[in-house]
Amino acid sequence: MAIELEDLGLTPEMAEVMTRLATVGAQVARIISRNGVETDLAAGVGTNAGGDGQKALDVIADDLFREALSETAVAWYASEEQDEVVSLGEGSLGLAIDPLDGSSNIDVNVSIGTIFSIFPAKEDGDATFLRQGHEQLAGGYIIYGPQCALVCTFGDGVKHWVLDLDTNSFRRVADIKPLPQDTTEYAINASNYRHWPAPIRAFIDDLVAGAEGPRGKNFNMRWIASLVAETHRILMRGGVFLYPGDDRKGYERGRLRHVYECAPIAFLITQAGGGATDGCEEVLTALPDRLHARTPFVFGCGAKVARVAAYHDLPGEETSALFNTRGLFRS
Numbered sequence: 001m002a003i004e005l006e007d008l009g010l011t012p013e014m015a016e017v018m019t020r021l022a023t024v025g026a027q028v029a030r031i032i033s034r035n036g037v038e039t040d041l042a043a044g045v046g047t048n049a050g051g052d053g054q055k056a057l058d059v060i061a062d063d064l065f066r067e068a069l070s071e072t073a074v075a076w077y078a079s080e081e082q083d084e085v086v087s088l089g090e091g092s093l094g095l096a097i098d099p100l101d102g103s104s105n106i107d108v109n110v111s112i113g114t115i116f117s118i119f120p121a122k123e124d125g126d127a128t129f130l131r132q133g134h135e136q137l138a139g140g141y142i143i144y145g146p147q148c149a150l151v152c153t154f155g156d157g158v159k160h161w162v163l164d165l166d167t168n169s170f171r172r173v174a175d176i177k178p179l180p181q182d183t184t185e186y187a188i189n190a191s192n193y194r195h196w197p198a199p200i201r202a203f204i205d206d207l208v209a210g211a212e213g214p215r216g217k218n219f220n221m222r223w224i225a226s227l228v229a230e231t232h233r234i235l236m237r238g239g240v241f242l243y244p245g246d247d248r249k250g251y252e253r254g255r256l257r258h259v260y261e262c263a264p265i266a267f268l269i270t271q272a273g274g275g276a277t278d279g280c281e282e283v284l285t286a287l288p289d290r291l292h293a294r295t296p297f298v299f300g301c302g303a304k305v306a307r308v309a310a311y312h313d314l315p316g317e318e319t320s321a322l323f324n325t326r327g328l329f330r331s
């Protein structure tokens with residue numbers, strides 16, 4: 001038994017896929033725990049389809065997940081590390097995966113993860129994944145942190161397991177509680193401030209202004225540079241995350257990938273009662289136009305995600321005004 005799946009009402013096919021994901025997740029956690037003993041998992045080994053540098057662990061994780069899923073109901077495997085959708089044979093499911101998320105953190109011993117999304121398979125590989133996130137059967141992640149955990153939704157709340165090192169299996173713990181409506185914690189890579197669009201700058205200016213600004217209270221900031229770790233923190237205690245599009249070349253639609261990063265995270269967050277948009281529109285209703293498409297991404301507590309969208313409706317003179325002259329959104 002790699003993972004406790006009793007009482008979830010999963011089909012045998014889905015249960016088998018979850019068991020394989022959990023088995024490889026435990027294996028990857030063990031490999032990570034030995035980084036530097038024999039191999040350097042952060043060593044550069046190439047470039048993936050999206051043009052990102054690949055680290056040794058990106059490739060190891062991709063190989064392990066792909067091999068383990070090849071004997072299951074997964075007909076189509078779509079990975080950040082593969083140029084095209086890979087056919088794994090006959091089956092009723094398609095699985096999209098970011099095998100190793102947060103790879104800039106491998107060499108600094110900070111939490112990293114795996115993100116996955118499961119759809120009913122269609123005849124065609126691309127058609128299986130280029131559809132609305134609402135059609136996902138499951139979305140989840142494995143976090144390799146001080147504790148290894150697996151978090152997943154099958155469309156009925158958010159389930160949570162913790163890797164028990166004594167038995168090498170994922171033990172089910174309490175479901176993730178609904179997110180609070182509002183929060184005083186936000187996450188954004190603030191070094192890109194000068195590149196952001198005006199509504200994002202205005203939103204962040206007003207948070208940074210704290211008690212002296214229009215919001216009249218102080219906010220706290222976190223940036224781990226691991227989407228999985230930021231998601232886990234937000235699911236555990238609330239918050240809002242932003243990776244907007246910006247004016248750097250290649251970042252017009254942000255950095256994060258729609259199919260195997262944002263859609264499954266959006267599924268989890270909305271199942272926990274939060275919001276997930278591209279800044280304005282829901283991620284789960286958007287249609288990606290290609291496997292490695294990017295999308296701006298804002299998710300977390302519902303009221304904050306809605307507030308980001310409201311800043312996009314402000315007239316230009318309001319978003320470009322200094323916070324102390326901006327008339328709206330005083331709380």
Ligand SMILES: O=P(O)(O)OC[C@H]1O[C@](O)(COP(=O)(O)O)[C@@H](O)[C@@H]1O
Nearest residue numbers: 098100101102103104189225226227
């Ligand atoms: O370095 P930046 O621009 O802050 O980006 C950090 C983001 O990039 C990512 O590492 C991208 O994921 P990969 O490591 O899978 O490429 C996210 O986990 C994280 O949120």
Ligand SMILES: [Mg+2]
Nearest residue numbers: 098101102261
């Ligand atoms: Mg990633």
Ligand SMILES: [Mg+2]
Nearest residue numbers: 080098100101
């Ligand atoms: Mg990755």
